[in-house]
Amino acid sequence: MQRIGVFVCWCGSNIAGTVDVKKVAETLGHEPGVVFSTDYQYMCSQSGQDLVKDSIRTYNLTGVVICSCSPRMHENTFRKAAASVGLNPYMVEIANIREQVSWIHKDMETATEKAIILGRAAIAKVHLNAPLIAGETPVTKRALVIGGGIAGIQTALDIAEAGFEVDIVEKSPTIGGKMAQIDKTFPTLDCAACILTPKMVEASQQENINIYAFSEVDEVKGFVGNFTVKIRRKARYVKEELCTGCGLCTEKCPQKKVPDEFNLGLSNRRAIYIPFAQAVPKVATIDPNYCTMLKTGKCGVCSKVCGVKAIDYTQKDEIVERKYGAIVVATGFEPIKVDKFEEFAYAQSPDVVTSLEYERLMNAAGPTGGTLLRPSDKTHPHTIVFVQCVGSRCDEKSEKGKPYCSKVCCMYTAKHAMLTREKYPDTEVYVFYIDVRTPGKNFDEFYRRAVEHYGVHYVKGMVGKVTPENGKLKVQASDLLDNRQLHIDADMVVLAAAIEPDKSARPLATMLTASMDTNDFFTEAHPKLRPVESPTAGVFLSGMCQGPKDIPETVSQASACAAKVIGLLVKDKLVGNPCVAHSDEMMCNGCSQCQNVCPYGAITYTEKEFRMPDRTTAVRRVAQVNPAVCQGCGACTVTCPSGAMDLFGFSNNQIMAEVDAICK
């Protein structure tokens, strides 16, 4: 028989206002096994905790029931208090009489009755509790950062600065991500490349950072502190360690008509290419879809001109297996495809461009060398119409757009409009907006400057139709404040396309068993209090993969993420959760259902020899749980048809005892 102490908390008037706490303590004091029962104003306070501790000593308690707030709030507090006086922390149970009683009931009599019932259930459970001891696992002191954009680079740099090894896996041939394509950054208008490329160089030179560019994550196994990851190093057909990035091959390659993805197809590159001048690593890559040598075996020009013999047409994808303690997701975003919005004629006219394309057209290193020329006839545009919210803020059921605000479009459109007016004052610039959203330091001032100082025409309304006609774009739009329909003959139309998570995010989330929302953004462990961690232990979130954000926010989040990773890697050992599943091998029938439902991959099956009652031996297939991977969710215990799976701390017997106590 346990010796149980019951402690009823008032929580000031939070509980005591609706629940007769004296009566609860008095009634529960008569339950079997209860040797001490009391109430107190604030059980979680220092003196409240001392009361619990003193009572454990005085009455030799073997179990404790705290009737208070949700266990999510203070279970840990009371477990620690119990442990400090030598009682196993898993002998403490919480009866939630605040969130489940006082906060949701008005009538004191019924609320008190319910509090007593919940207290009884907790007492019934404690009778069946057994001391549990948490296991420990070592931590591999290396982090993996998936994605080499500004988010991934910043996180990697911060982790490396703290003295831990970091690997960056980037799927494209260079790190830098979307920021490398951007011309200037709002609201300061400093050049994106000027602030990004030094960080890229720093990442490549930092001795703790190892960059796997042109690589992808193929498989993730293991658990927090002990991940094993297979990285596919895609064939570049160029030996990375030999290539000096001189670029001679990219000048001599005869295949000149390959759409350049760095310029979003606005210019061409060769079949062997270096994405841009400041690429890191600065190594050439052969595009097998266009390389004549790889397709027909007849060319080999790059191999002939290469002074260091770096070209290797026989190169194959290579799999590298590495161990990590923590994984950071920094997979970023892409703009949505806008050709589905046929009213904007994106597919019909080259002069209708997305904002990222416009960014390249404004960029000194872009296809036009920074001179704004419209793509169709390379002339200066004199009237430009910007359309905001293309695909953002759509109906939830929309097939074309996204239900969320993409957050960055208002500001980059103001930037584009401002820069255009500054460089080409003879250009009329119209911005059609639904709302102008500028919450950020110096953001609204920036937008007002575009309107007041640069004379950008901001029109409250939306473009309904764009028709290419005689080299012009006929724009039909509403002007809601003047209550009229506008017809503008524009030379260019720029669409502020909604952003969406990178396509690689969804399969990666499956590999990591990390949760996502319906828009494929990674879900954080807590939207306010744990914003850079995934609910999956050991997986951290950095940048746009978690939700739309601008560069300053991305960098802040990236550093916050690094701090969390460092906090994990600095530990030598991790204390596990002892409330994990275990199987009764004699009862297991080998059906595999638990393995199928386990979201963490914690269950494996093994063939085991058993001594049978008739003294023969038989080999049976039985389930085994890896306690370090198991998160104690209990899915296997309810699935198991033979009752072989059970959860420490939440056993089937304990839960039935609670139900019985409630139904008594």
Added chain:
Amino acid sequence: MENNNLREQILFTANADPKKCMKCGKCSGACPNYDEMEYHPHQFVSMVQNGDIEPLLKSESLYLCLTCMVCVERCPRNVQPARFIEAVRLAKIRQQGENRLTPQQIPAKIEEDTPQQLLVSAFRKYTK
């Protein structure tokens, strides 16, 4: 309130929710008959939502909407403005003596190339 009843009736007929509107004005940006109309698609949505229906009932705009459905097609929020215009029009012509079109008016309106289908749909649209 009588107006409230009318509003409820129109909302019921329209079977659409004006609260979904984010007031972007794309419906009116897309409308091909905007300049002919006194009240425009986005105003129908907003005025029905606000119960400001009397001016709509009196307006010729009810019959100038072509029911081309471009506002429905382009609306990012699936508000379906044409349904509100249709519902207000029905509220009007369903009142006694408010038929917009009578058979006697037809001969004067017929031209050589008027398709028969147009007459059928005109009767559907402008009569009880």
